Amino acid sequence: MKRRDFLGGLSSGAALAACSPQTQEENENRPTTQRFSWKIVTTWLPNFPGLGTGVNTLVRYIQEMSGGRIEITVYGAGELVPATEVFDTVSMGNAEMGHGPAYYWRGKSEAAQFFTTIPFGLNAHEQNAWLYYGGGLELWREVYEPFNLVPFPAGNTGVQMGGWFNKPIESVADLRGLKMRMPGIAGEVLRRAGGIPVFLSQPEIYTALQTGVIDAAEWVSPYNDRGLGLHQVARYYYYPGWQEPGPTLECIVNREAWNSLPEDLQAIVRVACQATVVDMTSEFMAGNATALEALRSEESVELRKFPDDVLARLKVITFEVIEEMAAKDELVAKVWTSYRDFMERSQGWQEISEQAYLSTRNL
Ligand code: CA
Numbered sequence: 001m002k003r004r005d006f007l008g009g010l011s012s013g014a015a016l017a018a019c020s021p022q023t024q025e026e027n028e029n030r031p032t033t034q035r036f037s038w039k040i041v042t043t044w045l046p047n048f049p050g051l052g053t054g055v056n057t058l059v060r061y062i063q064e065m066s067g068g069r070i071e072i073t074v075y076g077a078g079e080l081v082p083a084t085e086v087f088d089t090v091s092m093g094n095a096e097m098g099h100g101p102a103y104y105w106r107g108k109s110e111a112a113q114f115f116t117t118i119p120f121g122l123n124a125h126e127q128n129a130w131l132y133y134g135g136g137l138e139l140w141r142e143v144y145e146p147f148n149l150v151p152f153p154a155g156n157t158g159v160q161m162g163g164w165f166n167k168p169i170e171s172v173a174d175l176r177g178l179k180m181r182m183p184g185i186a187g188e189v190l191r192r193a194g195g196i197p198v199f200l201s202q203p204e205i206y207t208a209l210q211t212g213v214i215d216a217a218e219w220v221s222p223y224n225d226r227g228l229g230l231h232q233v234a235r236y237y238y239y240p241g242w243q244e245p246g247p248t249l250e251c252i253v254n255r256e257a258w259n260s261l262p263e264d265l266q267a268i269v270r271v272a273c274q275a276t277v278v279d280m281t282s283e284f285m286a287g288n289a290t291a292l293e294a295l296r297s298e299e300s301v302e303l304r305k306f307p308d309d310v311l312a313r314l315k316v317i318t319f320e321v322i323e324e325m326a327a328k329d330e331l332v333a334k335v336w337t338s339y340r341d342f343m344e345r346s347q348g349w350q351e352i353s354e355q356a357y358l359s360t361r362n363l
Pocket of ligand 1: 160218219220244
């Protein structure tokens with residue numbers, strides 16, 4: 001009963017559906033003793049605050065709720081496979097689960113990127129609302145279906161920072177020739193603004209910035225950026241994170257592995273992923289506030305806001321890039337239509353709720 005209460009307490013549609021009353025006979029027929037020993041491969045350094053610890057939390061939830069019927073071994077980036085091979089590894093069934101951001105897999109499907117985040121798109125609250133209540137998750141399943149993968153939202157960092165620079169950005173012209181670590185659609189936006197986007201995974205960023213291989217880098221937000229030591233290798237820390245307003249992290253499950261689970265264990269995995277979204281968002285909110293205070297006391301760090309005209313230009317380019325992608329790819333068009341419609345509806349409410357409230361709190 002304890003586990004049922006817990007699931008019900010999360011009060012998601014999925015969780016409630018999983019808790020429908022069962023007869024004594026159904027319970028007896030349910031396979032309760034079969035055990036599963038799984039691997040999860042991730043795109044993160046092991047135990048890295050927020051991201052790596054988020055994976056550990058997900059695994060702990062699943063193991064605790066299943067009473068150990070699912071045991072999962074965590075492999076950080078490079079421990080079993082490099083970060084860039086997580087998608088293929090789970091797709092082929094060489095690991096049952098994977099954790100990372102969907103926009104790393106744009107080479108597989110351009111549409112995947114919308115399930116992490118897009119520049120000038122939804123914030124974390126809205127992203128969750130679109131995925132769980134706006135049709136986003138159904139579209140995500142459709143996009144991953146040909147790859148033999150079942151996707152779940154399993155984390156969100158909240159809005160990120162604009163990144164670390166070694167020279168001030170005072171106009172669009174300052175982006176010209178700038179070599180910057182910038183993934184996904186934002187990388188293409190930077191390219192059209194005159195910059196040179198470079199894709200690097202977590203283990204490579206610090207050294208690339210330190211040695212001048214890149215001039216600038218966006219990674220996450222104060223909690224993670226300070227953890228990676230980026231304040232030691234760049235002076236200017238820019239906001240807001242136009243490129244990643246509310247990125248979802250995913251848990252992908254190999255389809256055969258998923259189908260091998262009895263229904264109650266499927267419910268546990270699904271709800272553990274959903275609980276990890278809340279947990280990770282909360283960890284980032286708390287960790288960012290503390291890390292920002294610490295960064296502000298560092299004399300070598302200068303906090304700056306991007307000029308409005310730079311942001312306005314990047315926004316115009318962003319929607320040009322996305323419309324072009326949609327014109328070339330039917331799935332992108334389908335996902336973008338859903339995402340854009342949701343964002344337009346949400347905007348009216350956000351203006352008089354969160355946005356208005358936060359301005360009021362600062363009076
Ligand atoms: Ca980022």
